[in-house]
Amino acid sequence: xxxxxxxxxxxxxxxxxxxxxxxxxxxxxxxxxxxxxxxxxxxxxxxxxxxxxxxxxxxxxxxxxxxxxxxxxxxxxxxxxxxxxxxxxxxxxxxxxxxxxxxxxxxxxxxxxxxxxxxxxxxxxxxxxxxxxxxxxxxxxxxxxxxxxxxxxxxxxxxxxxxxxxxxxxxxxxxxxxxxxxxxxxxxxxxxxxxxxxxxxxxxxxxxxxxxxxxxxxxxxxxxxxxxxxxxxxxxxxxxxxxxxxxxxxxxxxxxxxxx
DNA sequence: ATGGCCATAACATATGGA
Numbered sequence: 265x266x267x268x269x270x271x272x273x274x275x276x277x278x279x280x281x282x283x284x285x286x287x288x289x290x291x292x293x294x295x296x297x298x299x300x301x302x303x304x305x306x307x308x309x310x311x312x313x314x315x316x317x318x319x320x321x322x323x324x325x326x327x328x329x330x331x332x333x334x335x336x337x338x339x340x341x342x343x344x345x346x347x348x349x350x351x352x353x354x355x356x357x358x359x360x361x362x363x364x365x366x367x368x369x370x371x372x373x374x375x376x377x378x379x380x381x382x383x384x385x386x387x388x389x390x391x392x393x394x395x396x397x398x399x400x401x402x403x404x405x406x407x408x409x410x411x412x413x414x415x416x417x418x419x420x421x422x423x424x425x426x427x428x429x430x431x432x433x434x435x436x437x438x439x440x441x442x443x444x445x446x447x448x449x450x451x452x453x454x455x456x457x458x459x460x461x462x463x464x465x466x467x468x469x470x471x472x473x474x475x476x477x478x479x480x481x482x483x484x485x486x487x488x489x490x491x492x493x494x495x496x497x498x499x500x501x502x503x504x505x506x507x508x509x510x511x512x513x514x515x516x517x518x519x520x521x522x523x524x
Numbered sequence: 525a526t527g528g529c530c531a532t533a534a535c536a537t538a539t540g541g542a
Binding site: 472 | 526527528529530531532533539540541542
């Protein structure tokens with residue numbers, strides 16, 4: 265079974281890329297972020313034709329928005345963080361049948377946070393705190409759990425093209441990294457780091473300053489697997505293919521392979 | 525030469541992203 269996470273930076277603008285990429289890389293379940301559309305505009309029919317008849321969307325106008333696209337039924341869909349009042353559409357959870365038993369999938373578009381000290385940064389820290397409590401509760405109820413999405417955190421220096429120059433800037437702060445470590449401490453593992461990876465592996469590159477061409481990127485899109493799921497994890501990789509296409513998302517998809 | 529982009533709204537400019 266293959267699963268993936270991808271921030272598409274507008275599903276309207278990227279629908280053809282989603283169709284083209286899933287044709288090349290036929291993942292069974294795909295978590296999307298930054299849909300930037302309301303649920304009435306969600307292209308369910310086009311995605312069903314692309315092989316994903318089971319979709320759950322949680323969108324809003326212009327900003328944010330997340331969805332799960334699946335080849336098999338999704339059940340117990342929950343929108344947003346239970347226990348955290350949020351005006352933004354940022355999290356969607358569902359259970360899918362997987363080899364070895366049901367799998368709980370949480371797909372999130374984490375707060376960007378703009379800059380340390382800003383009101384948006386304070387919101388990011390509150391949001392991360394709410395998420396941590398929610399994931400702890402979900403893990404207790406569903407030991408086989410996968411937390412995926414655009415975390416907007418570069419967990420370690422090696423996850424940034426310029427860790428010294430960007431020290432303590434957004435995505436690199438001690439507070440954001442501590443929150444990432446707190447998620448791991450719940451009993452999750454960063455699937456990407458279970459395997460040998462190329463040096464300077466990133467999942468996002470700025471549209472400006474020839475960011476992609478110079479590989480000036482960050483690894484901020486992640487898949488965290490619970491202890492119970494870990495024995496089934498067979499691989500994890502970033503697929504830069506669609507980042508090279510015309511009018512790409514600024515993020516690349518990250519793929520997780522599970523045994524069976 | 526230290527900046528170079530992109531998507532959206534209903535604007536020809538502003539906001540947010542990361």
